[in-house]
Amino acid sequence: MALHRGRGVATINYPIGMNLGGDPSQALVHSNPDGKFMVALSSIDLGQGMKSVTRQIAAETLGVPVQDVYVDTADSDTGPHCMGSFASRGTHRVGNAVIAAAKEARAVMLEAAAEELEVNAADLETDGQGNIHVRGAPQRSITTGEACAAAQFKQGRTVSGRGIFLIPLSDVDPETGEMTPVSCYAHAAMIVDVEVDDETGEVRVLQMNSAYEVGRALNPRLVEQQLRGGAWMGMSHALYETTEPYYPDRGHGPVDFNGYLMPGPGDIAPHNIAILERPAPDGPYGGKGPGEMCANPVLPAVANAVFDAVGVRVDELPITPEKVLRGIRAQGGARPQRAG
């Protein structure tokens, strides 16, 4: 028996949002009289962190601490329309809608503060700690809570805002495919090291080294969650997963997690990640959406690494031990592509 090591690379980009546009999202922001804010969305948090990232975006825009904001997702009676959480559109589309709503609410809050401080609202700024003060004169200050209370009980203003973000629907030219797909792209490069057993065709991923460009990492821990879990899923797609193991034959389709194979906690490989941030001109604070693209480069990188290790091209996913072994047999043995 022999174990052969190989290394493969892939580089990809990924379009953010429904690519023809025409996919609006709305947000509503309002404050309680004590300056604590609610954001109402009909967008979905499936684990990607919608509630959390929009909360930070709202707090940043309003100029209040994040703990002064809570996000409520997905009640159709209170949350305004949103196309949904798919196509990596959540952060980008919903984030922009939340910025618009928060700006409007902030403007009212500053007007209320201006009336209390008897200054021009344009001269006010927030410190992000719950205070509003005159630019250049920090002592002339009022808390966001006091400003919102005054708006509610003295001035009769609603500290609230509405936001929508819509990229107009693009047409597609039937002949040339000319279109205006998306407004920004995330990027990634992935290098995977594998070890292939030339007697069984088994492939083991030894390590992954990657660089992901995500616009701005609005919350670095949430980005890390996506990239780590997404790369694991990519490795899973590459080597394990299918609902039809003998496609296009429908037979032997798995019906449980014993038959539907995914790498277990004993199969995971070290993954060293570099995160690059080139802000998207139209993204919320430059954010794109790392959620979908993170799996994509792993599939071809693994396939290329398997070829590098034993000289077998498996062009049909998943790259099962059987396909690798058949390839090795067909060429009369492993053919490592690199010395050593």
Next chain:
Amino acid sequence: MSLNVSSYPDIAEAARALARDRAARYLGGGTLLMRAVNEGDQGFSTLIRAPRGALRAVRGLGEQVEIGAGVSMAEVLEDRSLDFLHEAARGVGGPAVRSMATVGGNLFAPSPYGDFATALLALDATVARVRDRGTPIELRAFLAERDREPRAIVASVTVRRPAPGTFRFAKVSRVKPKGVPVLCIAAHLPVAAGRIAGARVAYGAMAATPVRVEAVERTLEGRTLDEAGIAAAVAAAVDGLDPPTDAIASSWYRREVAPVHLKRLLLGRNG
């Protein structure tokens, strides 16, 4: 068909009730039967329960050890006297499944399951069913008629206690640590005067039930455990076998890699 659960004070009564009702099933650890219940299996309408206490003993009988059918995989793993079975027991599910799955239940596990039964098969296990008042039958015979008669209650399983270092078990699975086997191999390789005497080799997931592979056993007889000594056994590794195709692996793949894994097991190069 709506479901009834009947409980009996002792296992013998439960066995009689089971024999009376073709639409009844005995509930052991539940890992197989409760899944069928959850999925609305229309093949049975009664679950029969009885206290498991009587079936939970592990008794040493000189060269042999008797394991109650109600002993769970977790209990096997905690019993030092059963250390030779620990690797096979660890192959069953995750910890939660192992605290439920029983020795008796594993005898009924359909392919590709049944790692533990495969290990027992290589240890010349005999099976005592409650209804034949403890008269044991060979595990091979039990497995042969299992799917025709799924309603037996197993009381206990008795195996030869292998001499240290003579029993080997290998499970090949794609997902770690918990994975359904591509195949598993159990080998009992007693050595007399440096030569193998009375070899037993069994496969799991290579047929509808765990199977002994006599062709391999014969060719190992009187040989030594080295490249030359096992060559004939490896060559005969899949003689007469037609392994199943399932979501885990194809029949072709199982045939192709069984000899490889057998060789590695015999040479002690697995895992």
Next chain:
Amino acid sequence: MARKPLQFTLNGSDKAVFVEDGRNLLDTLRRGVGDLSPKYGCGQGTCGCCTVLIDGAPHLSCLVLAETVEGRSVETAAGLAGAALHPLQQAFMDNFAAQCGFCTPGMLMAAKALLDRVPSPSREQVVEAIGGNICRCTGYEPIIDAILDAAGRSAGRRSA
């Protein structure tokens, strides 16, 4: 349909409920006594989302016939926290080990079963302990880190 009375302890408090024949423990906990922390992920014993402890040992509640827990003690994720979070819960938060959160209650109980038995486990023991629990979001690494982290904290507490 036949119904049977059932009494057991859930997270330390007595529960009495009627269950129809064939009802599994997962359904009984969720719809019978209203503990929604164990989740339905498969009903087949293949995902671990419904993991609970019965008399201290991990079980898949979807494969447990409810009436078999008569008089026994059942623990779920809902009972983990006292006045403060359980070290495992705190470590799962600190290590961002939950994304969608659906596998989390089962993961926590599988991890508790381990730490109750092996206070300072190796990484391999942690991997083994969660081997029956599927997570689709995290890639497992943050979960393994969180369990090792929690073990470390408990060890710290014990020595303190």
Next chain:
Amino acid sequence: MTVEFRKDLFADERDDNLNEIGKPTQRQDALGHVTGRSPFFDDHLFDGLLHLRCVRSPHHHARIRSIDTSRAERMPGVVRIVRGQDVPVNLNTLLSLLDFGRDDEPLLSVEKVAYKGEPVAAVIAETERQARDAVAAVRVDYEVLPHVLDVEEALAPGAPVVNRAYPNNSFDYHDKYDHQKLRFGDVEAAFAQADEVVEGRYQMSPIEQAPTETNGAIAAPETNDRFVCYTSTQALFFSLGTAAKLLNVASNRLHFIGGTVGGGFGGKVDSLNEPMAILGCMLTGRPVRYVFDREEEMQVGAPRGAERWYLKDGVMRDGRLVARKLTGYFDSGAYTRLSSYAIVKCTGHIPGPYTIPNVHSDVFCVFTNRTPATAMRGFGVTGVDFAIECHMDKVARAIGMDPVEFRILNAYRDGDMKAHRREAKNCALIECAQVAAEKAGWPIREAFRQMSSLRDGGGERARIPHTVTDEHGRIGERRAGGTATPARPAAPRYAAMPPAPVAATPPAPPPSVSPPVAPPPVASAPVPPPAASPPAASPPAASPPAARPQPAPPAVSPPSAEPYQPSQPFQRGVHRPGAGRFSSISGTRRR
């Protein structure tokens, strides 16, 4: 396991001193998750809850002769049997919310089934077990029909018709073609001049999203003649709009609550459970729960569909890609769901993150007798990226070039023109490749370490090459600002068509002229920019948008009786005027 932030890159484009953005703030939902108190759709209890299970087809393709539910109706706990006739508007396509495609899928099939697992009836009972027992007692008499499971076989003449709304087993694009086209430059001329031409075939497998929480919904009567629906959907108003349309109720009579979902990955967009649960609620007046079990989730719930790709690249020995041609087949399964849209997204993505002067693709959305496909993480892109990136490796090896350097050389840069005729901006592929190579200790030459997404793009690389005409010179007509009238006068979509930097009217230079294959010059690559291009007659690429002609809408093709022929103009498209986008949100029938 390490994570590093390369703040040094693109630093001048960022303000890293914000109050909340960029902070590792704890998730708002973390405490709920670790205490088991996060409210997923199934974590809501109702007295008198009923359970719904579907009767499903055991066949790939069959005509339904009759359905006998008499025994099931009499079984204990059974409250109601639901048939297709009970569904107010029993035909829909998910993207009717975008006015994209024809209604082609019933909620419960009445005449025929087109995939194994397709629901033909539903049972509502007091317990889930009783519902399962009754489902097993429903007798359906099927006439089994021939089926087709392979995408290319499905497109062959005489293949069984899977989906009556699309008699060729392929989605109609623009009511005109049976595939989505992309045409940029002249790939055939480029292949003729390329040093190497490399071809490949790739197959993406069907993949289950496999969220740990299965798809499901619970519907209950609310006050004021409304219905509340707790759902696992990824798209609340998508599901609400779909339910409103199928059930023919006003959208504001539906109160959808969700937003805390146990993973989706694209598998919770199809909105199958919500309308069924609400319908059950309407028919029984009681709360109804309809949840996929794991087997349904894996074999009936829609997967990411399989894709088959044929790639052909032309490359010069110095590593410059000069042409890429792709033919793709998306296996949509029996109905459309989202594959049709995935293909448009895919077409906008082709040829991947590289600047290639000649690109040609035809992508087909094919109907087969398998579980309908839907979205998944990487929607429309994962499959073609697998094909492209495996192919990039083969091409690099064919010319003996390092695969990382090969990618950097061909990577798109700011200012380059993409094949869909929009300028590339905000690029970062080169930097990702450089950083990943550095992390992995993959040696690349200094020249390639120095390359940048910010430099050496645009200019010649921003040029739109003359694009060869299709059959019947259709593109030429369009460029001539021809007299064709819009195929869809009422459709608002053309209004949104922005000024398009397409090549202008003048006749094409003869094929012998080099521009069609002019490779993208790269300053640091050892190649001079192509001489004397663009030729006098070539398009005014650099002219301002205002000077660029609006494309005319597509010509209406004459009807044809020809048999099916791939990549011939599609003649049988049906024009449906007056279909307003999002109209189904109002819950009214569109036709």
